[in-house]
Amino acid sequence: MLKIDEFVELARSRKSCKGRFKSDPIPDGYIEKILEAARWAMSGANGQPWEFIVVKEQDTKDKIADALRKQNELSGWIETSRVIEMRMPWFRKFPEVFPEPQYRTAPAIIVICADPRASQATTLDRVYDYRWVILENICMATQILHLAVAACGLRSQFVTVNFLTEQLIKPILGIPPIIRIFSLAPIGYPEKEPPRSFRRKIEEFVHYEKYDLSKCRSHADIQEFIRELREKSEALYPLES
Ligand SMILES: Cc1cc2nc3c(=O)[nH]c(=O)nc-3n(C[C@H](O)[C@H](O)[C@H](O)COP(=O)(O)O)c2cc1C
Numbered sequence: 255m256l257k258i259d260e261f262v263e264l265a266r267s268r269k270s271c272k273g274r275f276k277s278d279p280i281p282d283g284y285i286e287k288i289l290e291a292a293r294w295a296m297s298g299a300n301g302q303p304w305e306f307i308v309v310k311e312q313d314t315k316d317k318i319a320d321a322l323r324k325q326n327e328l329s330g331w332i333e334t335s336r337v338i339e340m341r342m343p344w345f346r347k348f349p350e351v352f353p354e355p356q357y358r359t360a361p362a363i364i365v366i367c368a369d370p371r372a373s374q375a376t377t378l379d380r381v382y383d384y385r386w387v388i389l390e391n392i393c394m395a396t397q398i399l400h401l402a403v404a405a406c407g408l409r410s411q412f413v414t415v416n417f418l419t420e421q422l423i424k425p426i427l428g429i430p431p432i433i434r435i436f437s438l439a440p441i442g443y444p445e446k447e448p449p450r451s452f453r454r455k456i457e458e459f460v461h462y463e464k465y466d467l468s469k470c471r472s473h474a475d476i477q478e479f480i481r482e483l484r485e486k487s488e489a490l491y492p493l494e495s
Pocket of ligand 1: 268270
């Protein structure tokens with residue numbers, strides 16, 4: 255059994271790879287173990303709405319990356335409405351510098367989907383809010399999946415799939431209309447080990463017994479936090495063509 259210090263170390267050691275992946279294959283059996291770990295995620299009333307599609311064929315990975323390129327174009331144009339220092343680092347120089355999806359060379363992309371009908375497992379009051387229930391459930395499985403990737407000595411990326419890209423990816427993979435896509439997880443070995451990202455200090459966000467109002471940030475504090483976050487995160491967002 256994993257000891258708590260080993261578990262904390264695993265959580266700390268997981269890092270997103272936002273740069274290129276080597277094309278080196280994933281050792282046999284690792285993907286199955288990663289999915290086995292995700293299978294044991296918690297879910298509301300044990301509804302287990304998740305569906306995972308493992309994509310290894312280059313042509314399919316390219317089609318998915320092309321769809322994500324369109325998402326980046328939309329995100330990029332929307333980001334240009336922000337002052338530069340508040341933009342996501344990838345889009346600081348957009349449209350002159352275009353953030354290309356970097357995971358075409360990843361040996362596998364896991365497409366993380368869910369069947370919303372499975373939210374009926376929970377009490378019906380929650381089903382009125384079914385998007386929220388599905389999101390909660392899919393987050394549980396997604397986090398385990400990314401931790402399991404780290405436990406295999408591999409790296410992954412959490413690639414958000416927005417409403418536009420979902421429509422573009424569904425026909426590529428033959429996904430039925432009822433099934434929703436939430437994110438992609440390209441998996442493999444990074445070309446360059448990603449830098450460690452930053453985390454808030456524990457005393458800033460943990461409260462004991464009651465919410466400590468002295469820790470509640472003002473609107474200006476949040477803006478300043480994002481400004482600092484952007485500065486600290488720049489190296490995490492490589493811009494390679
Ligand atoms: C809801 C959510 C959406 C995310 N979307 C993306 C994404 O679209 N592209 C990406 O590269 N990383 C994405 N990430 C990963 C975060 O950028 C990353 O976890 C964060 O910067 C901390 O870095 P770390 O994972 O290396 O600790 C997302 C993570 C979450 C939880």
